Amino acid sequence: MTVQALLTASKAAAPLLARASNELKNQALSAIADELEARVAEVLAANQIDMRESQTKLSSSLLDRLQLTEQRIKSLAKAVREVIDLPDPTGKILEEKKLPNGLHLQKVSVPLGVIGVIYEARPNVTIDIAAIALKSGNAVALRGGSAAENTNRVLIDIVQVGLSSVGLPKELVQTVDEFGREGAQQMMQARGLVDVLIPRGSANLIQTVVNESKVPVIETGDGVVHIYVDSEVDDSIVTPIIVNAKAQRPSVCNALETLLIHEAVAQHLLPQISKALVDAGVTIHGCERTQAIISCVPAADDEWEREYLSLDLSVKVVSSLDEALSHIAKYSTHHTESILTSNPVTAERFLNENDSAVVMVNASTRFTDGGEFGFGAEVGISTQKLHARGPMGLRELTSSKWLVRGSGQVRS
Amino acid sequence: MTVQALLTASKAAAPLLARASNELKNQALSAIADELEARVAEVLAANQIDMRESQTKLSSSLLDRLQLTEQRIKSLAKAVREVIDLPDPTGKILEEKKLPNGLHLQKVSVPLGVIGVIYEARPNVTIDIAAIALKSGNAVALRGGSAAENTNRVLIDIVQVGLSSVGLPKELVQTVDEFGREGAQQMMQARGLVDVLIPRGSANLIQTVVNESKVPVIETGDGVVHIYVDSEVDDSIVTPIIVNAKAQRPSVCNALETLLIHEAVAQHLLPQISKALVDAGVTIHGCERTQAIISCVPAADDEWEREYLSLDLSVKVVSSLDEALSHIAKYSTHHTESILTSNPVTAERFLNENDSAVVMVNASTRFTDGGEFGFGAEVGISTQKLHARGPMGLRELTSSKWLVRGSGQVRS
Numbered sequence: 001m002t003v004q005a006l007l008t009a010s011k012a013a014a015p016l017l018a019r020a021s022n023e024l025k026n027q028a029l030s031a032i033a034d035e036l037e038a039r040v041a042e043v044l045a046a047n048q049i050d051m052r053e054s055q056t057k058l059s060s061s062l063l064d065r066l067q068l069t070e071q072r073i074k075s076l077a078k079a080v081r082e083v084i085d086l087p088d089p090t091g092k093i094l095e096e097k098k099l100p101n102g103l104h105l106q107k108v109s110v111p112l113g114v115i116g117v118i119y120e121a122r123p124n125v126t127i128d129i130a131a132i133a134l135k136s137g138n139a140v141a142l143r144g145g146s147a148a149e150n151t152n153r154v155l156i157d158i159v160q161v162g163l164s165s166v167g168l169p170k171e172l173v174q175t176v177d178e179f180g181r182e183g184a185q186q187m188m189q190a191r192g193l194v195d196v197l198i199p200r201g202s203a204n205l206i207q208t209v210v211n212e213s214k215v216p217v218i219e220t221g222d223g224v225v226h227i228y229v230d231s232e233v234d235d236s237i238v239t240p241i242i243v244n245a246k247a248q249r250p251s252v253c254n255a256l257e258t259l260l261i262h263e264a265v266a267q268h269l270l271p272q273i274s275k276a277l278v279d280a281g282v283t284i285h286g287c288e289r290t291q292a293i294i295s296c297v298p299a300a301d302d303e304w305e306r307e308y309l310s311l312d313l314s315v316k317v318v319s320s321l322d323e324a325l326s327h328i329a330k331y332s333t334h335h336t337e338s339i340l341t342s343n344p345v346t347a348e349r350f351l352n353e354n355d356s357a358v359v360m361v362n363a364s365t366r367f368t369d370g371g372e373f374g375f376g377a378e379v380g381i382s383t384q385k386l387h388a389r390g391p392m393g394l395r396e397l398t399s400s401k402w403l404v405r406g407s408g409q410v411r412s
Numbered sequence: 413m414t415v416q417a418l419l420t421a422s423k424a425a426a427p428l429l430a431r432a433s434n435e436l437k438n439q440a441l442s443a444i445a446d447e448l449e450a451r452v453a454e455v456l457a458a459n460q461i462d463m464r465e466s467q468t469k470l471s472s473s474l475l476d477r478l479q480l481t482e483q484r485i486k487s488l489a490k491a492v493r494e495v496i497d498l499p500d501p502t503g504k505i506l507e508e509k510k511l512p513n514g515l516h517l518q519k520v521s522v523p524l525g526v527i528g529v530i531y532e533a534r535p536n537v538t539i540d541i542a543a544i545a546l547k548s549g550n551a552v553a554l555r556g557g558s559a560a561e562n563t564n565r566v567l568i569d570i571v572q573v574g575l576s577s578v579g580l581p582k583e584l585v586q587t588v589d590e591f592g593r594e595g596a597q598q599m600m601q602a603r604g605l606v607d608v609l610i611p612r613g614s615a616n617l618i619q620t621v622v623n624e625s626k627v628p629v630i631e632t633g634d635g636v637v638h639i640y641v642d643s644e645v646d647d648s649i650v651t652p653i654i655v656n657a658k659a660q661r662p663s664v665c666n667a668l669e670t671l672l673i674h675e676a677v678a679q680h681l682l683p684q685i686s687k688a689l690v691d692a693g694v695t696i697h698g699c700e701r702t703q704a705i706i707s708c709v710p711a712a713d714d715e716w717e718r719e720y721l722s723l724d725l726s727v728k729v730v731s732s733l734d735e736a737l738s739h740i741a742k743y744s745t746h747h748t749e750s751i752l753t754s755n756p757v758t759a760e761r762f763l764n765e766n767d768s769a770v771v772m773v774n775a776s777t778r779f780t781d782g783g784e785f786g787f788g789a790e791v792g793i794s795t796q797k798l799h800a801r802g803p804m805g806l807r808e809l810t811s812s813k814w815l816v817r818g819s820g821q822v823r824s
Contacts, residue, residue: 338816367821373511402785408774409774410652410657
């Protein structure tokens with residue numbers, strides 16, 4: 001078996017799923033959840049091998065992502081069952097019109113076809129993506145990385161047993177892990193077999209895929225996220241929002257990385273913000289003006305473009321909204337920015353003039369999330385402008401096609 | 413000036429257009445149309461230089477595309493004025509909801525930013541794309557090819573004079589032609605400066621851009637288009653639709669390239685189809701079974717994947733709908749396919765099981781067109797599944813962003 005042959009099998013299987021009823025897809029999801037719960041011990045055993053082999057190679061945060069527990073596996077099964085209740089995103093009539101010449105046009109939602117996903121050391125993604133892909137009618141080819149190889153092998157088998165049990169081809173969910181790095185390389189070249197590639201993981205991984213792929217890519221996740229505290233602001237909301245955005249879950253892409261604060265309120269607000277952050281375990285990397293107000297680590301010149309994904313925060317005092325906007329334009333990855341202000345005119349300028357996927361007023365950046373937005377399931381957060389922007393749900397895994405019904409019309 | 417500097421200027425100018433009112437954008441379009449009409453002689457003189465220099469280098473169909481006449485220039489100005497009347501595709505609220513925690517979410521349409529367009533020997537595209545980009549709030553960087561360089565230089569100046577006359581920066585519409593092939597090369601690398609690349613032209617050009625670009629690409633236009641004549645069909649519609657689809661304008665992407673016909677009706681229908689096609693100047697390249705029924709050129713093995721763009725048509729007799737569907741799946745570029753049938757069940761199967769941007773029943777494939785679909789203006793026909801599929805109008809040159817308005821919400 002070659003990667004090409006494997007992906008050709010994905011492509012051949014995809015139309016069978018595209019035409020499957022929502023009921024059959026839900027039966028498959030239910031069978032997968034059952035199988036996952038029945039084989040917890042087997043998954044744990046495989047995961048322990050991966051954990052042992054990665055112990056000295058991965059950081060503790062990556063090891064934490066790699067590890068599955070009985071509880072985590074049960075949560076995964078529960079998440080699969082939740083996908084059953086979501087509406088089928090395919091077969092929706094998105095637009096409909098009758099032309100003067102009598103042609104009847106319908107634009108309907110259809111699956112994308114074959115989705116490639118490249119990720120690292122996160123076996124939960126294997127089940128999550130398989131469930132979301134199935135529900136949206138897409139075949140999926142996965143490259144889950146060598147660290148999670150044993151776990152993923154069992155998880156893929158569980159999914160394939162579930163598929164077979166309802167009469168769907170197991171080629172709908174496949175892994176290219178056995179081919180090592182070559183598997184990912186060839187997926188990136190497989191234009192015509194793979195319809196879209198979604199990298200999930202480090203900024204490095206995403207950059208590599210974006211640079212090397214000939215298959216269209218949806219960029220997700222990289223988040224140098226800003227909050228700007230305006231000169232006019234309700235003091236009471238400032239510290240809670242900043243602490244929540246930074247410290248509630250620092251390892252995720254919607255966590256705050258840079259705080260910008262207007263000079264008119266910095267003197268007054270920074271001490272209380274700083275105290276709460278330090279209490280939450282955060283290290284502040286401040287600009288010179290920040291250093292003059294609170295005790296902190298001096299921010300290096302390249303600090304402003306860093307996505308810490310840790311309990312670190314860069315802080316800069318700015319002289320105006322304009323300075324805040326140009327700082328964000330320069331350093332943002334266009335994921336999420338939030339302004340804290342009581343002035344509605346300032347709020348609207350911030351909303352309009354930031355070129356990011358999600359722009360907020362008086363809210364924690366942690367809300368940029370498919371679950372929070374009510375999508376039910378999340379594929380990732382798109383930071384690009386084509387096809388999907390911001391949190392991606394089932395709908396973002398569909399395309400459309402035009403159906404034209406006539407009675408002999410020719411063009412004049 | 414480097415390509416990088418030029419594109420940086422595009423990116424810096426783009427937000428000014430993104431925030432311009434529909435009224436100001438319309439004033440700019442009106443000024444451009446006026447300027448174009450006032451400088452017809454200058455455009456013609458430049459075009460004559462290009463025509464002279466290309467006389468021995470280009471095919472007659474490319475020379476026809478390169479040539480501008482007074483009439484064609486006036487039509488271009490008219491097309492620019494027609495864009496004024498189209499609705500502004502930006503600033504539309506696409507979705508709106510209030511979350512249980514009180515957060516107010518809006519998904520609004522916004523311009524993509526900077527659009528790069530790479531095309532060949534078609535100076536009309538320069539004006540068309542400039543108008544469509546302006547209306548949709550996007551800056552545009554053009555690479556129009558060496559053959560049309562003199563014409564395009566004057567046309568770009570006309571657009572820039574129009575922009576300046578209403579106070580918009582001329583950097584909103586720029587050409588990289590002065591940098592030769594390097595201009596196109598660098599646009600393809602300019603991730604972060606250019607938001608999307610749209611190649612318009614030969615299949616070769618499109619393939620090169622798709623393979624080499626690091627900027628997201630929208631693939632347009634390549635059309636190996638099929639009509640399948642079913643065993644059950646109203647005879648009277650067959651010949652008119654086939655002649656229209658093939659011969660009305662053979663050089664365009666929605667023109668018919670391969671006719672598939674069911675064996676049950678081939679004997680009876682092929683002679684009349686063939687006569688009408690031959691009368692229209694068409695050369696038929698037939699499979700063996702076709703050759704047994706009508707006189708034609710034998711089709712070579714690679715004929716089925718060819719986009720002739722000329723008065724040539726490949727014809728194949730098939731034994732079933734399934735054979736027609738698999739032939740299309742193998743050779744189609746996923747642009748447009750049409751079935752001629754009187755059986756509604758067969759029609760629905762054809763609509764559902766073809767994975768093409770536009771699938772038709774009993775209609776000429778020539779209807780796949782932004783103008784015919786009522787979009788008012790057309791950017792091209794997307795044959796890919798991400799972002800846009802089928803005819804692309806102004807709306808397809810927009811992205812979206814989420815605006816979130818809160819009152820101090822934090823995530824629990």
